[in-house]
Amino acid sequence: MPQAPLEPGTLYLVATPIGNLEDITLRALRTLRECSIIAAEDTRRTKQLLKSHEIDQSVISYHKFNETKRSEELLNRLKNGQTIALVSDAGTPGISDPGGRIVQFAINAGYRIESVPGPCALTTALPASGLPTEKFHFMGFLPHKSMGRKKILDSLDKVSGTLCFYESPYRIIKLLNELQELWPNSNVVLARELTKKFEEFLRGSPIELIEFYSKRKPKGEFVVLVHRP
Ligand code: SAM
DSSP: OOOOOOOTTEEEEEOBOSSOTTOOOHHHHHHHHHSSEEEESSHHHHHHHHHHTTOOOOEEEOOTTTHHHHHHHHHHHHHTTOOEEEEOSSBSTTSSSTHHHHHHHHHHTTOEEEEEOOOOHHHHHHHHHOSOOSSEEEEEEOOSSHHHHHHHHHHTTTOOSEEEEEEOTTTHHHHHHHHHHHOTTOEEEEEESTTSTTOEEEEEOHHHHHHHHTSSOOOSOEEEEEEOO
């Protein structure tokens, strides 16, 4: 069945793979192929994705260092009836990446937003973690500085459900130590390198995972899930 053409003046939020290039929907590919222009957090990465699917399309950058200036230009394009596909570095635009700002600007200016769903590290990690999924609390990245982190973690003490964080390999041990201090009896799952060759789910208490990483260096991208009994 032929699909309806893209709607003029719409900002499409297109989810792209978080590692495995096969994880992209037919609709995402069609949107990337048929839109007027793609606004990408990392143009090089997006061009690789387009090349692997033989899509010839114009790509401009949209990242945290040019978002204000670029937003004006994108809104002008929407005003002229163009269709824009926003893609982030990986996963769903707007989830812990710069996509959120342009969505706000576009809504405030009265333009249509359409979400083209697909991969997201959070929703890939949580169901496979084995931790409760009925209720969860997504925190994205914690700040880098210890005081800021402590303040946020303390504020989560009474929050029920599985806590979900994004964390870099450089701060994963720091986070495990913080969890050990606050919730030593918690069940923690480190979902690492999801959808990639070295995908791994490490399960244990904070101290068990600290012990695990005392013998090797944390590598790759992590989603950290925490359930407190
Ligand atoms: N927008 C993305 C999404 O939909 O998940 C997230 C972007 S955020 C800048 C990047 C963080 O997401 C990484 O530091 C890591 O915490 C998590 N992440 C992204 N890809 C991942 C993967 N393949 N495996 C585990 N975590 C991943």
